[in-house]
Amino acid sequence: MDSVQFVSTIFGYRFQNPGEFTLQQTVWFLGCGYSSERTITVLEPLEARIRPEGVVCEPPPLNLTVSSKPSADRLYMEHGAEKSRTERFTSPVSIRSR
Incomplete structure (x- = not known):
């Protein structure tokens, strides 16, 4: 994409491929x-x-492993009444329920 010209205050574009732009x-x-x-x-x-x-029917505690590609460095979680929180990690990460 070489050029996009609009006479507007609203602009939107979705990149189709990864890379540096x-x-x-x-x-x-x-x-x-x-x-x-x-x-x-x-x-x-x-x-x-x-x-x-899938469905896990075992009683707590439960071990979960979270991973992503590309590797993420943040995890957003919400459990019951607890508010969402951010934790820094290197993918994959293991989480153990109480």
């Missing part, structure tokens, strides 16, 4: 152009896995 924007205000540029990295689609798969 440079975004350029020029905004015209009262006859003067203001430009900015930013390079972004689009990652391959996320594949997440939680093991064991």
Whole structure:
């Protein structure tokens, strides 16, 4: 994609392939152009896995293993009345229920 031009304040685009892309924007205000540029990295689609798969009928405690491709460094969890929290980890990570 070399260029997209819109006369609008709304812009949307979905990248089809992973890679590094440079975004350029020029905004015209009262006859003067203001430009900015930013390079972004689009990652391959996320594949997440939680093991064991399926229905687990065993009583607690239960060990779960969470992994993702590409490797993620954050995990968002919610359990019962507990609020969501973020934990830093290196994929895969094991979680043990109480």
